[in-house]
Amino acid sequence: MDSPIARVDNVRKQYLMGTVMVEALRGLSVDFYAGEYITIMGPSGCGKSTLLNILGCLDRPTSGQYVLGGEDVSTLDDDQLSTIRGTRIGFVFQSYNLIQQLNVLENIEVPLYYQGRPQHESRAIARQLARRVGLDDRMEHKPFELSGGQQQRVAVARALANDPLIILADEPTGNLDSTSGSDILGVFDELNRQGKTLIMVTHSDEVSERAGRVIRLRDGRVERDERRN
Amino acid sequence: MNGETSRKSRIPWQHLIVDVERVRRTMQLGLKSLWLHRLRSLLTGLGIVFGVCSVIAMLAIGEGLSYEAQEQIRRMGSNNIIIRSVKPPEDRSSSAERTRVIEYGLTYADVERIKLTIPTVEVVIPSRIIRSDVWNGTNRIDCDIIGTVPSYPEMRNHHVAMGRFFTEEELEENLNVCVLGDGMAEKLFPLDSPLDGIVRIEGDYYKVIGTMEPESERSSMGSPDSNPAAAGPARNATGAPYEMYIPLTAAKSRFGEMLVQRSSGSFSAERVELHEVTIKVGQIDDVVETWHIIADLLTANHKKTDYEIIVPLDLLRQAERTKRIFNIVLGAIAAISLLVGGIGIMNIMLATVTERTREIGIRRALGAKRKDIVLQFLIETVLLSASGGLIGVALGLAIPFFITQFAELQTKVTLWSPLLAFSISAMVGVVFGIYPAMRAANMDPVEALRHE
Numbered sequence: 076m077d078s079p080i081a082r083v084d085n086v087r088k089q090y091l092m093g094t095v096m097v098e099a100l101r102g103l104s105v106d107f108y109a110g111e112y113i114t115i116m117g118p119s120g121c122g123k124s125t126l127l128n129i130l131g132c133l134d135r136p137t138s139g140q141y142v143l144g145g146e147d148v149s150t151l152d153d154d155q156l157s158t159i160r161g162t163r164i165g166f167v168f169q170s171y172n173l174i175q176q177l178n179v180l181e182n183i184e185v186p187l188y189y190q191g192r193p194q195h196e197s198r199a200i201a202r203q204l205a206r207r208v209g210l211d212d213r214m215e216h217k218p219f220e221l222s223g224g225q226q227q228r229v230a231v232a233r234a235l236a237n238d239p240l241i242i243l244a245d246e247p248t249g250n251l252d253s254t255s256g257s258d259i260l261g262v263f264d265e266l267n268r269q270g271k272t273l274i275m276v277t278h279s280d281e282v283s284e285r286a287g288r289v290i291r292l293r294d295g296r297v298e299r300d301e302r303r304n
Numbered sequence: 305m306n307g308e309t310s311r312k313s314r315i316p317w318q319h320l321i322v323d324v325e326r327v328r329r330t331m332q333l334g335l336k337s338l339w340l341h342r343l344r345s346l347l348t349g350l351g352i353v354f355g356v357c358s359v360i361a362m363l364a365i366g367e368g369l370s371y372e373a374q375e376q377i378r379r380m381g382s383n384n385i386i387i388r389s390v391k392p393p394e395d396r397s398s399s400a401e402r403t404r405v406i407e408y409g410l411t412y413a414d415v416e417r418i419k420l421t422i423p424t425v426e427v428v429i430p431s432r433i434i435r436s437d438v439w440n441g442t443n444r445i446d447c448d449i450i451g452t453v454p455s456y457p458e459m460r461n462h463h464v465a466m467g468r469f470f471t472e473e474e475l476e477e478n479l480n481v482c483v484l485g486d487g488m489a490e491k492l493f494p495l496d497s498p499l500d501g502i503v504r505i506e507g508d509y510y511k512v513i514g515t516m517e518p519e520s521e522r523s524s525m526g527s528p529d530s531n532p533a534a535a536g537p538a539r540n541a542t543g544a545p546y547e548m549y550i551p552l553t554a555a556k557s558r559f560g561e562m563l564v565q566r567s568s569g570s571f572s573a574e575r576v577e578l579h580e581v582t583i584k585v586g587q588i589d590d591v592v593e594t595w596h597i598i599a600d601l602l603t604a605n606h607k608k609t610d611y612e613i614i615v616p617l618d619l620l621r622q623a624e625r626t627k628r629i630f631n632i633v634l635g636a637i638a639a640i641s642l643l644v645g646g647i648g649i650m651n652i653m654l655a656t657v658t659e660r661t662r663e664i665g666i667r668r669a670l671g672a673k674r675k676d677i678v679l680q681f682l683i684e685t686v687l688l689s690a691s692g693g694l695i696g697v698a699l700g701l702a703i704p705f706f707i708t709q710f711a712e713l714q715t716k717v718t719l720w721s722p723l724l725a726f727s728i729s730a731m732v733g734v735v736f737g738i739y740p741a742m743r744a745a746n747m748d749p750v751e752a753l754r755h756e
Contacts, residue, residue, distance in 0.1 A: 185666075
C-alpha cells in the first residue's frame with residue numbers, strides 16, 4: 076500500500092474533567108489509507124469521540140503526532156487548523172448539525188464560504204451536490220421542513236462540498252429510523268465506491284459490516300484492527 | 305482541556321483584517337438573522353433609537369434658541385455699546401416723597417465727554433424715549449416715542465420699509481416729522497398709505513415720512529431670554545408694543561425734559577435728559593476696552609448708578625458660553641442614553657451568542673476561523689445599533705420639524721448633529737459588540753458542538 080493519507084502516531088490526550096485528569100487516549104497509533112471505509116467501534120469512554128475530534132482537527136493531541144495528507148497538523152495553531160478543517164475534512168454528525176436559519180443550498184455552501192469561494196461558484200457546487208444526494212426539489216427548504224433522513228443527506232452533501240481528503244462521520248445513522256438509516260449508508264457506500272475515504276464511529280455491528288476495516292478501541296488504545304474483503 | 309489554555313489566550317485582533325466581499329456577505333447574513341428575530345431586534349435597538357433621536361432633537365431646540373438669542377444680540381450691533389438710563393433703586397419705591405422731582409440718567413454732557421475723550425469711539429447716538437399715545441383721528445396707539453438722530457437706524461441695523469428716515473436738516477430745524485415703527489401704519493392708517501399722513505401726540509402734530517421694517521430686537525428684550533443680562537430692565541419705557549421715531553430736537557422741545565406722571569391723586573416727575581446712548585466703536589477689538597473706559601467715566605461723573613451699560617459683544621460671548629455649557633450637558637445626557645442603549649445591545653448579544661453556541665460550533669467545524677466568528681457577531685451588532693441610529697436620526701429630524709410646526713418654537717438642525725449621532729451609534733455597536741463576539745469566537749468548537 077501507499078503512504079497513509081492520515082497517520083496517528085502514539086497519540087495521547089488528557090483533559091481535566093472537574094478536578095480529575097482523564098486520559099482519553101493512551102498512546103494510540105493507527106494509519107488510514109486513501110479509499111478506505113473504516114468504522115471505529117468500542118464501548119463508551121473508550122476514546123472514540125476524542126479520536127474523531129483529533130482526526131477532525133477540532134482538538135489537538137496532548138502528545139504524539141497526527142499527520143494528515145503528509146502534513147503534521149498536531150502543532151498547527153487555531154487559524155491553521157480551521158483552514159485544514161475547511162479544506163481537507165468533511166464532517167457528518169449524529170444530529171445533522173445544520174444551521175437552522177439557512178436553507179439547503181446555503182447550508183451546503185458554508186464550508187465554501189469560509190474558503191472564500193465566490194458566491195456564484197459555491198452556489199453551482201451546492202446545486203450539483205444537492206442533486207447528487209437526491210434533494211433536487213428541496214434546495215430552497217429550511218432544515219425544519221425536511222425529514223431526518225433528508226437533513227442527514229444535506230449534511231453529507233455539505234461534507235462533500237470542499238472535496239475533502241477524509242470524511243468523518245459520528246454515528247450518522249444514530250438518530251434515524253432503519254429505512255432512512257440504510258438510505259444514508261447507501262450514500263456512504265456509493266461515496267466509498269467513488270474513492271472517498273470514510274471514517275465512521277458507530278455502535279452498530281450492522282453498520283460496521285459494510286466497512287472494509289473495523290477498528291475496535293478500548294481504554295484509549297487500539298484493541299483490534301481487522302480488514303475484511 | 306489543558307491544551308486549550310494557550311490557544312484561548314490568543315486574541316484574534318491581529319487577524320481582523322478582512323476583505324470587502326466577505327464583509328458584504330457577512331452583512332447579508334447579519335441582516336437575515338436580525339430579520340429572523342424582528343421584534344427582538346427592534347426592542348434591542350430602541351435604546352439607541354431614543355438616544356440618537358433625543359440628542360438630535362434637543363440639539364436642534366437648543367441650537368434654535370441660542371440662534372435666536374444670538375441673532376437678536378447681533379442685531380444690536382457687535383461693535384456697539386448701549387448705555388441706558390435707569391431709575392436708581394433707592395428712589396423707586398419712595399412713596400413718601402411724592403412730589404419730589406427725580407433727576408437721573410444720562411446727560412448731554414456725558415455724550416460730549418464720551419465723544420471728546422475716547423478716541424476709539426466712532427459714532428455716538430443719543431436718544432430719548434417717551435411713552436405716549438399716538439393718534440390719527442380716533443385711532444390710538446400706545447407706543448414708545450424715540451427721539452434720536454438720523455444715523456440711528458444704520459447703527460441698530462434697522463431698515464426703513466417705506467419712505468425715508470429723517471435727515472440732519474430736519475433734525476437741526478426741529479421739524480415735526482416722524483417715522484412709524486412696524487405695525488403702526490396698519491393701525492393708524494388702516495385704509496390708505498401712511499406717508500404724508502399726520503399723527504397727533506399730545507398737543508402736537510407730526511408728518512409721517514417713513515415706516516420701519518419689523519425688528520424683533522425690542523420684543524426680545526422683554527421676552528424670556530436664555531441670556532440673563534439681556535432680560536434685565538431693558539428700556540426706561542418698557543411694555544409699549546410699538547415704537548416710532550422723531551428727531552431728538554423735536555422730542556426735547558415738544559416734550560421737555562420733565563416727565564410728569566399722575567396717578568390717583570399723587571404725581572411724580574422725572575427729569576431725564578437722555579434715555580439711551582448708542583456708541584459705535586471703530587474696531588471690534590477695542591469694544592471691551594472702550595466699555596471699561598466708559599464705565600469709569602460714568603462712575604466718575606454720576607453720584608448714583610443711574611445707568612446701565614449693555615455690551616452686545618459681551619452678551620454674545622456669554623450666550624456662546626451658555627450654549628457651550630448646554631451642549632456639554634446635552635452631550636453627557638446623550639452619552640448616558642447611548643451607554644444604556646449599548647449595554648442593552650450587549651446583553652442581548654450575549655444571550656444570542658449563548659443561544660447560537662451550536663451554530664458557532666458548526667461553523668468552526670466547517671472551517672470558520674475565530675476572526676470569521678468575531679466578524680459575524682460584530683457586524684450583526686453594528687448593523688443593529690446602526691439601524692437603530694438610522695431610525696433615531698429620522699425621528700430626530702422629524703421631531704424638530706413638528707415642534708416648529710406646532711409649538712412655534714424655532715429649531716435649527718445642524719448638519720453635524722445627525723452625522724455625529726449616527727456615527728456614535730455605529731461606534732456603540734463596535735464597542736459593545738466586541739465582547740460578545742470575542743466570547744463567541746473563543747468557544748471551544750468541540751464543546752460548542754456538544755451544546756444543546
